[in-house]
Amino acid sequence: MSELLSGYTLLNILEGSERIFRRGSWSQNQLKGSGYDLRLAGDLLVIPPSQGNPGHVRIARGESKPSFTLAPGDSAVISTKEECTFDFDISALIGPKFGLASQGLLVLQGMAAHPGYGREEQSGKWVPKKNGERLYFIVVNVGPDPVTLREGDTIAFLQIFEVEPPIVKAPVKNVGIEGLSGLFRTDTPETDGGLRYFRMVKDIQEKVKDLDVKIDSAASKVDLVTNASNMIVLFGVFLVSATVLGVTLTALVPLIENFSLPWSSFQGRLTATLMVVYGLSILISVVVVTAAVWRVVKRATTSAPSQKST
Numbered sequence: 001m002s003e004l005l006s007g008y009t010l011l012n013i014l015e016g017s018e019r020i021f022r023r024g025s026w027s028q029n030q031l032k033g034s035g036y037d038l039r040l041a042g043d044l045l046v047i048p049p050s051q052g053n054p055g056h057v058r059i060a061r062g063e064s065k066p067s068f069t070l071a072p073g074d075s076a077v078i079s080t081k082e083e084c085t086f087d088f089d090i091s092a093l094i095g096p097k098f099g100l101a102s103q104g105l106l107v108l109q110g111m112a113a114h115p116g117y118g119r120e121e122q123s124g125k126w127v128p129k130k131n132g133e134r135l136y137f138i139v140v141n142v143g144p145d146p147v148t149l150r151e152g153d154t155i156a157f158l159q160i161f162e163v164e165p166p167i168v169k170a171p172v173k174n175v176g177i178e179g180l181s182g183l184f185r186t187d188t189p190e191t192d193g194g195l196r197y198f199r200m201v202k203d204i205q206e207k208v209k210d211l212d213v214k215i216d217s218a219a220s221k222v223d224l225v226t227n228a229s230n231m232i233v234l235f236g237v238f239l240v241s242a243t244v245l246g247v248t249l250t251a252l253v254p255l256i257e258n259f260s261l262p263w264s265s266f267q268g269r270l271t272a273t274l275m276v277v278y279g280l281s282i283l284i285s286v287v288v289v290t291a292a293v294w295r296v297v298k299r300a301t302t303s304a305p306s307q308k309s310t
Contacts, residue, residue: 002091006034010160019090020160022083022118022132037097039081042066042151044134044177046077046184051146051259056184058177061131067150070105075140075195077180078155083132084118086172088165091115094135095157104143107134109156115163118171126169140195206266228257 005013013019014026030037045059051071059065086092092113101106102232118133119126141147149155209302 001020002161004034005162006159007031010036018085018128019087020085022085022128025081025083025132026264030154035157036082037154038135038156040149040151040153040155041079041081041134044079044136046177046181046186050073056186058181058186061211067148069146069148070141071138071146072104072141072144075138075184077136077138077184078149079134079136079177080155081152083134084113084116085128085132086113086115086119088115088126088128088160088169091161091163093159093161095159097154097157100139100155103147104141104145106138106142107138107149107156108138113158114172115166117168117174120171121169134177136175136177136180138180140197162251170304 009032010020011028014021014028017272026036027039030039042064043059043061045065045068046067047055047059047068048070049055049057051069052074056076068076094109094111094113095145096109100297116126118129120129121127135156135158139149
């Protein structure tokens with residue numbers, strides 16, 4: 001049989017003993033109706049040395065890190081200011097805070113803190129550990145924006161129960177900051193520790209963006225080459241057409257001179273007409289080629305700024 005501790009009952013136990021937390025490590029302001037809001041500590045952390053850095057550094061007990069920022073894909077280990085000294089008739093359920101989830105922060109933790117968490121046996125008696133026992137959480141930023149965590153921020157919710165003590169008392173094992181530091185490779189020069197999956201996803205996303213830029217640039221260059229080739233073909237057609245018209249006109253003029261009709265009435269008009277047709281064909285060809293060149297130049301000048309802005 002168990003009973004949820006809340007309100008004044010919980011407050012009286014906290015003020016009158018160390019059955020739950022070590023004295024001085026908890027705050028009355030964190031009592032929230034049916035439970036207690038756990039706070040972020042400024043030490044016993046494993047965090048990236050800077051935003052987006054794949055490495056991790058350990059902030060030891062007694063050191064101070066008032067705040068730190070996790071870039072998208074970054075992961076870290078955080079601990080509570082509260083130091084647990086659970087008696088063997090005390091247990092607790094641990095729940096995440098939606099305020100962190102709304103910022104894109106994923107929090108991984110155990111479901112419960114067992115009776116005896118934070119206690120050790122001395123001379124046949126189970127007493128609170130000298131420094132108590134922190135609760136640890138692995139966090140990762142899975143959102144689109146950086147998330148800043150500050151010392152004293154609420155990071156989890158604790159519902160505390162009074163339960164029947166176990167028949168056999170035994171120490172409650174805790175991985176602790178040392179074990180988690182191994183996961184995050186803080187003692188080696190390697191930089192692939194922690195929750196690498198999320199960092200790898202972010203790195204892949206960046207590589208895909210770079211690849212998209214290169215593809216757009218290559219496509220733009222292909223378009224320029226294609227347009228230039230089309231312009232060369234068009235200019236070649238223009239030269240061939242002009243040559244054919246010139247040869248045709250040269251061949252027709254002697255034939256026109258042999259016609260028996262008066263020069264002024266037929267030969268002159270036919271010659272003038274052919275000359276006009278030849279001149280118009282040259283003019284139209286020049287206009288078409290000039291328009292094609294202008295389109296190619298305009299596309300080149302408009303595509304260059306867009307590539308830079310990407």
